[in-house]
Amino acid sequence: MLFIKRKAIASIVSNLITLANKAENKSLLVTSLSIKSLTLLGFGLVALPLVIALVFGASQVNTLAKKSTDAITDIAKVLDYQQLLKSNQIKMERSAAQYLVLRDPALAASYNEQSRQILNLSRQLIAASQDLKLQHLVTEYAKTITVLIETTMPEAELKTPTDRTIIKPIQVKFNALSTIYEQISQRSNELNTLNITKIEQAAQAVRDIMIQSLIIIPVSVLIAALFIFLIISPLKILTKSILRLQQGHFDHEIKVTGSPEIQEIALALENMRTRLQALELQKSSFIRHISHELKTPLAAIREGTELLYDNSVGVLNAEQQEISHIIKDSVFRLQKHIEDLLDFNIVLDSTSLQDSESMQINDVVYQVIADRKLDIKRKKIHFNNDLSDISLFSNRKQVAVIIDNILSNAIKYSPDEGIIDISSILVGENLQLFISDQGIGIDQANQEKIFDAFYQGPPPEQSLIKGSGLGLTIVKELLLRLNGNIEILNEHAQQGTKIQITLPRAFHQEEQV
Known part of the structure; x- marks a missing residue:
C-alpha cells in the first residue's frame, strides 16, 4: 500500500515536471497570454501541487487516525471483556465453594448466573477479536466453563457437605480455567503490542510520505520561477529599450x-x-544647414571688419574705430555661438556614437590645449599635467568636445597667470579625469543648474566674450550617451572649480593588444 502511494506521488511530480518543461519549450504560446491570464495560470500551477500535497497529507493523517482509533477501541474492548471474565470467574469460584459448604439454593442460582455471564462474555470476546489463536483460547475457556456447570452441581448433590473429597476436583477444574485465562491474557497482551507496533509503523509511513511530498515545494518554486521569468523577461527588454532611447x-x-x-x-x-x-x-539637418549658411557670410563680415579695424582701406577716426571694434567683437561672439551649435549637433547625431576607437587620453588633452593656445597665451595660463598612460575605447570626437568645453570654461574663468591642474587615474575599467582651476568657482546652489541648456552663471571679470549656455549641456548629454558621468568636487565656491569626468572602457596603454 505504501509503495503504491509513493508511486502515485512520483507520478504526480513527474507530470508536473513534464508540464513545466512543456511550458518552457512553448514559451511563445504561453507569453501570448495577457498578464492577468498569465498571472492566474502561474498561480494555479503553483497552488495545484500544494493543494494536492495538502489533500493527500490530510487523507493519510485521517486514515492513520481512523486506524489508531479502531485499534485502541479493540484493545479497550478486549481488556474490558478480560476484566469482566476475571471478575465473574472469581465470583463463580467463590459461589461454588460456598455452595459446597452451605448448600444454599441462592448460592447455586448465583453460580449459574455468573456462569451464563461468563459464557456470554466469551461469545462477545470471540466476536470482538479477529485473532484465531485468541478465539481458540476463549472457545476452550468457554468449554471449560460449560464442563464446570455440568459437573459441579450434580457432583455436589451426590455427597454430603462434610465430604471434603468433592472440593479438590472442583479446585483442579478452576485451576485449569485460570491457566486458560492466563493464556488469554498473555495472547491479548501480545495482540496489544502488535497493534501498537502497527500504529507506530503506520505513523512512520505517513511521516515518510509527508517528507517525500515535500518534493512538491521545489517543483512549485520551479513553476513560479518560470512564470516570473515569462512575465519579467519582456519587461527587462522594454527597460533596456527605454534606456537606449534615453541615451x-x-x-x-x-x-x-x-x-x-x-x-x-x-x-x-x-x-x-x-x-x-x-x-x-x-x-x-537644420543645424548643419543653418550653421553652414551662417558661416559663409560671417567669414566675409569678419574679414571686412578686420580690414577696417586694421586701417587697411583707410584711416578711421576714433568713433569709427570704436564701432569697428564693437562689430569685430560681435562677429567673434557670433562665430563662437555657431561653433557651439555645431558641437550641439554632434550630440543630436546618434550615428556618430558608433565611431568608437582606441585613443590615448593624453593625446586628446594635448590636442585640445593646442587648439586653445591663443586664449592660453592671452591670459598667460600655466598647466600642471599629471596624466597617466591610459587608453580609452570611445568616440574620439565626442571625448575631445567634452574636454574642450571643460577646459574652455577653466581658461575663461581663471585669473591672468592662473594655474590649471589636469590629472587622470584608472579605477577599474573607468577613466577618471580631473580638471581644476583657480577661478571664481561655482556656488552650491548653482551646481545643478549649470548643466541646464542656456543657463549662464556669473561672467568672469573683464570677459570680452559671453557664452551661449550650451557648453556644459553638451558635456552632460555626451557623457550620458557614452555611459559616463561628471561631478563638481569642490564644496566652496571660493576654492575655484574642480571637475571630475568619468568615462568607461579604459585601460592602461601597456594592456592594449
Missing part, C-alpha cells in the same frame, strides 16, 4: 514578444522611436 540610440528597432499589454507598450515605444529618430535627423 539617444534611435537606430535599434524595438520588438518584444510577450503578452498583449507588453506588445502594446513595445509598439508605442517603437512609434516613439521612429518619431524621435525622424525629429533628430530633421534637427541635425
Whole structure:
C-alpha cells in the first residue's frame, strides 16, 4: 500500500515536471497570454501541487487516525471483556465453594448466573477479536466453563457437605480455567503490542510520505520561477529599450514578444522611436544647414571688419574705430555661438556614437590645449599635467568636445597667470579625469543648474566674450550617451572649480593588444 502511494506521488511530480518543461519549450504560446491570464495560470500551477500535497497529507493523517482509533477501541474492548471474565470467574469460584459448604439454593442460582455471564462474555470476546489463536483460547475457556456447570452441581448433590473429597476436583477444574485465562491474557497482551507496533509503523509511513511530498515545494518554486521569468523577461527588454532611447540610440528597432499589454507598450515605444529618430535627423539637418549658411557670410563680415579695424582701406577716426571694434567683437561672439551649435549637433547625431576607437587620453588633452593656445597665451595660463598612460575605447570626437568645453570654461574663468591642474587615474575599467582651476568657482546652489541648456552663471571679470549656455549641456548629454558621468568636487565656491569626468572602457596603454 505504501509503495503504491509513493508511486502515485512520483507520478504526480513527474507530470508536473513534464508540464513545466512543456511550458518552457512553448514559451511563445504561453507569453501570448495577457498578464492577468498569465498571472492566474502561474498561480494555479503553483497552488495545484500544494493543494494536492495538502489533500493527500490530510487523507493519510485521517486514515492513520481512523486506524489508531479502531485499534485502541479493540484493545479497550478486549481488556474490558478480560476484566469482566476475571471478575465473574472469581465470583463463580467463590459461589461454588460456598455452595459446597452451605448448600444454599441462592448460592447455586448465583453460580449459574455468573456462569451464563461468563459464557456470554466469551461469545462477545470471540466476536470482538479477529485473532484465531485468541478465539481458540476463549472457545476452550468457554468449554471449560460449560464442563464446570455440568459437573459441579450434580457432583455436589451426590455427597454430603462434610465430604471434603468433592472440593479438590472442583479446585483442579478452576485451576485449569485460570491457566486458560492466563493464556488469554498473555495472547491479548501480545495482540496489544502488535497493534501498537502497527500504529507506530503506520505513523512512520505517513511521516515518510509527508517528507517525500515535500518534493512538491521545489517543483512549485520551479513553476513560479518560470512564470516570473515569462512575465519579467519582456519587461527587462522594454527597460533596456527605454534606456537606449534615453541615451539617444534611435537606430535599434524595438520588438518584444510577450503578452498583449507588453506588445502594446513595445509598439508605442517603437512609434516613439521612429518619431524621435525622424525629429533628430530633421534637427541635425537644420543645424548643419543653418550653421553652414551662417558661416559663409560671417567669414566675409569678419574679414571686412578686420580690414577696417586694421586701417587697411583707410584711416578711421576714433568713433569709427570704436564701432569697428564693437562689430569685430560681435562677429567673434557670433562665430563662437555657431561653433557651439555645431558641437550641439554632434550630440543630436546618434550615428556618430558608433565611431568608437582606441585613443590615448593624453593625446586628446594635448590636442585640445593646442587648439586653445591663443586664449592660453592671452591670459598667460600655466598647466600642471599629471596624466597617466591610459587608453580609452570611445568616440574620439565626442571625448575631445567634452574636454574642450571643460577646459574652455577653466581658461575663461581663471585669473591672468592662473594655474590649471589636469590629472587622470584608472579605477577599474573607468577613466577618471580631473580638471581644476583657480577661478571664481561655482556656488552650491548653482551646481545643478549649470548643466541646464542656456543657463549662464556669473561672467568672469573683464570677459570680452559671453557664452551661449550650451557648453556644459553638451558635456552632460555626451557623457550620458557614452555611459559616463561628471561631478563638481569642490564644496566652496571660493576654492575655484574642480571637475571630475568619468568615462568607461579604459585601460592602461601597456594592456592594449
